[in-house]
Amino acid sequence: MSKEDYFIVGGVDVGSTTAKSVILDSNKKLLGKSLQNVSPRVAEDAETSFVKACKDAGIDRDQVFLVAGTGYGRLKVRFGKLVVTEISCHAKGSQFMFPNTRLTLDIGGQDTKAIRLGEKGEIIDFSMNDKCSAGTGRFLDVCAESLDYSLDDLGPVSLTATRPVNITSTCTVFAETEVSNQLARGRKKEDIVAGLHDSIAQRSLSLMRRVGIEKEITFTGGVSRNQGMVRSLENILNTKINVSPLSQWFGAIGAALYAIEEVKKGGEFVFEQLEVHP
């Protein structure tokens, strides 16, 4: 395979909550994508996610030259030959979609990450929540359930809030108690949801400060689909942040971009010699 040849690659991002796959060609054009929940059978989920993305791209899986796995389940992407952490992939994906990105905030199912990038897209520093899913997607999930909303309702509902409540605890375990307490105090549901978003934004802010806040800021991960969350972050940061309808796939896109680089760098033989973690 030479640098000029046309080829197709895949990026499979298996997170704690969802699996995201993309198919890119060597011109970095997005051909297809998929999104699904993950089950305890992570390897199977990775496989189905990839197959769905191939189907979406209208190609057969054999046409994909190299697949890169990322996310917590990256080692379960057994059909892939390249393994990259989601920290590198989210940074890569952000920088590809928004080239002036200097800070990536990724809020996923159980993780929040702040990643500071240099001018060339290199990772300068990163910081993550530690052994606690407070203020992540899972927290919002539990809150949505307590308020009888779907996860996708939260964004639009919060935009109608008039007096967001002040919520200091973002503990996932005590989320239901927090919500019940606010309801018992007669607070409106939309004000509670807006308050939840503000409290997550506040928590994310300290992670971002840890690595240094620099513009432009790009928001990735499943929670970036939530417009209310975007608004809370913009308010607290006092600046616009980059969000794309593809933000949830930035990790998978980053993985696929690494796959393209590997193919172009090393030709056909490179990944044949590679071994993934046992």
Added chain:
Amino acid sequence: MAISKTSAKGLVETKDIDLEFGGAARALQQNLVKEFYREDSDQPVVYLFVGGNPAEIFQALGFRIYMPEITALTTAIRHQSLQYILKAESIGYGLDVCGYVKTDIGLTHLSGGQTDFGNIPKPDLLVCNFSGCSVYYKWWESLAEFYKVPLIMLDVPYQRHDNPQKEDLEYITAQIHDMLAQIEKLFGKTLDMNKLKEVLAYSRKAEEGWARSFKVCENKPSPTDAYFESIFYMFPINALRGTKEAADFYELYNKELDERIKYGIGPVEEETFRYVMEGVPPYPGYRQFWDMFRNWGAVSVAATYPKVGGMFDFEGLLHDPSKPFESIAKYSLYSYCNLSWEHRRETIKNYLHDFDADALVIHGIKSCRSFTAGQGDLRDYTINELGIPALYVESDHQDPRYWAEAQIRNRVDAFFEALKMNKT
């Protein structure tokens, strides 16, 4: 990118070379540990802390020296610590109390001190020599209460300066003399100065050997991992300091290291990254943690924790038979946790430079704030002031409930991934 090697079992196999000393130090160290816990003598037992203790005095007085911290970590590395921690918690020790304390109390006071590596003797005397941690005072007070044995407290001043202060040395020396008077009264033992000098000479020889085993990591490739492998070899310098066995051990270890240097053998197949390590290790996940670094060809070329029993690579800090009490007092001041943060930071800065390291890795532990507090600032200082990448990960030295392998692996992988990408 995590395109990893799967054969991470320690030293690179060297089938074509006939090594005279290959594995010799590890075999001897294992034997010393085994013998230590099997020993059964009539000598009175004194409990000391590892960092900055006056072990030489007790060796010379004919005490059997015992350090509960070492037993605690031995249970953790053998995946046995949690049962003892839970026992201690069941009588009221909180989640955030030091894991060493809870393991020791759960193992000895609450379980009779029987382990699969030996029986832990009860103390006849407790000497609290540690100044860097207030929890340790309470630990020894609890043991004194449990065992109804005398407790002698040595008040070692916190190091405020780069150089030892005359008044600090005099203050400690005066306390040592008071302690000797108390011991004479309690046990009828008097200190033989000739014996003390003999013990100090053994200590000095072991310390010189130990310090040299770190110095040789300036070689490329480094012949040993100054964190993960050196930690195994802390046992003689900490538990047996002042004995011929400890002195002989480091002589052998250095012969093994010289042989590795001669043949260019290191702890990984290809030394890709050199890093400095700060912090107490996660003993409950020790092997897995080590493998995370080996997978990247990353070698610790300098580290602070293996020197927690004594910063013997600092100039003028070795025990000295010609200045017995002064050198014991000076040594006790320079326990790693007794150093000011400025001093610790400078030490790490020098390591990064002297050992030509690519990065600093910090492992913080949840249940020990005296070691961990300040490490966040150290990370920021290294990144922002020195321009050197630094990684901070956290779990615990004793409590496996804090060990989250997937999360820690993710951070380590991402860190070296970024280092690799930024290097090329």
